[in-house]
Amino acid sequence: MDGATIIEQLMTTEVRADPYPLYGKARALGPIAPAGDGMFVVSGYEAVNKVLRTPGFGVATAEMMAGTAPELATHSSLALFGRSILQRNAPDQPRVRALIASVFNARRVAALRPAVETAVGRLLDEMAEQGADGSPVDFMDAFAFRLPVGVICELLGVPDQDRYRFRGLTSDLTVALEVLKDLDELGPADAAAEEMTRYFTELAAERLARPQDDLVTDLARIAAEDDGRLSAEELLANLVLLLVGGFETTTNLLGNGLALLFRHPEVAEGLRSGAVSPALFTDEVLRFDSPVQATVRVALEEGLAVDGLPVPPGSTVTVLIGSANHDPARYDRPEVFDPARTDSQPLSFGGGQHFCLGSQLARLEGEIAVPALLDRFPRLAPGGVPTRRDRLVLRGYETLPVTVR
Template structure:
């Protein structure tokens, strides 16, 4: 069986979709060689990706297999890196506090933060949309939700970026340990002086049987909520605006019909979503997908971005159309690990894009902005900067 070689494919980060299309045409799953792995398996078909995301034959807990020798850290004690029944227990505990009611109550504050950022940004006539808007909005929201002090947020951004888009293994390992130490201190502060925030609630949370999160599980949960709560939404906003700017007829349509914003955000998630691949899974046993057999113990990546461009699921999938029925996309995953924060991300995306278009009627790319600086790696999909003017 041939192996798809992605080593040194610098254009993959800029535009992975032609690679995905070629792989899908040859089959729904492929062995892939990357700069970091001699062989991993990539699932690229929509139906196969959806099935794999819910298949309990694939484990999320890398600590139970011999593939990775990295030392575990308390931040790894999060539900994204656990299987049932441990995942089920953790999700039940956090879901009791991360409720739809709590998220709905955030709407006025999200709108207030959005308007404040635009008040600061609009008079200049141009900006890096990531630094000025797409990053600080979700970062402020999730930090306020969890109760992270203002002065810590920029330092947290640097650590988060070093973990999810690392330049080197050494940088990643250092950031993981520093992040763990930071969260230990944050949780201890919350334990000593609880507030009206989600982190304080999680420290006190118990289920009907008296179960509660252990110290390591609190660290892991704080890490997951903080990182997943802002990294993906940054890319949702920035990628969505890029798609609109690249398709002026769709931008004009959304301006003319702002009531299309809900569907527009779903199409943004489908067309160029914030997450390229789901995090690693590992085969508990040999698993056949299409004509391929993934051997027991080997690593699997589900290519969410490829599944959402599968013509078998979405007609004319490379066309960005905000009137498309895009629901059912894989941008937030599927199965027991479906993103807990999806309602919050959707709300932030809708508010952010709609307010931006209202306040910046002449929004366009800044011609002096230079070439895009794409996020490295397979996990996240987006740019570090998005220079625009209006």
């Protein structure tokens, strides 16, 4: 097996269901391996960490993609992400990221703790009522989606009545972040991008007319100053990104974490008794079954090398975050789920200039939600066969039925 075969197999449904055996084969080729036609695959922890943190490895911008494949420019989903900090390099990316970080800051996240605790309690009450007769409750829909979408919408300033419309839209839109064989798959993503852009155009205008204490107001005011710091297109693209990023990762973190607890009831008991730290449990879920499995970088400079292997300018580098988190050169017994690890530094939130702005919020929600769920439902159990989303980049469950009685 070579690097090209690794990338080809990553696009199959079978591997997406369980990519970890293939990751082991990738690491057997070395921390980095050529994958043909100016491509590389990076699978070792130190190599992945270096690529994520080296400014010379940037993202493929919309302009780069349009230059090599002009048909990409016709897809509004790709164009939307291409205007966000997710798909920009310096100087645009740090300029806009700094503006977002100035309003989406640690103080604002810490102040959300009471709101998160209240939301958790309300959703658990609803789960208890829904499953009171012993019928299965879909944890993904009833809790794992509703909690983080409610929290990020509270931060953004999205009204209550609009919040739950976004699950389907975001599911469609994030197809644009996957490695695709056929661009025809982007039809629903393009439609979702256009609808979400219209929504935030109207909400930003509303907040300029009637300001509130929320991120949409703060960022819309900056864009309205028209001083070159934040364009109207950048505003809309990054509001959509904040919404998507604000709950996609956390939704998958909660679902993946609960599925692991069903396989490891001793860990659930440890969380209930206090013997297992919620923070360390969250870290281990992020490491063991990362909500973000892969990303792509492009070599932007001369002289780049990873693990002694030169990476010429223009090379595409597939970065296997899920593999790095299972690298035996970094972790003892990486295939064992062990929340007692104290040296865990999973790369699930990325690194360097593209490190996830919402990482603190995701951790806060996970550390509050999981112990509360277990305390409320001592007999929480699987309620049916779960279904995974057929995705590689964003790994999580579509449904996860449970019984709560």
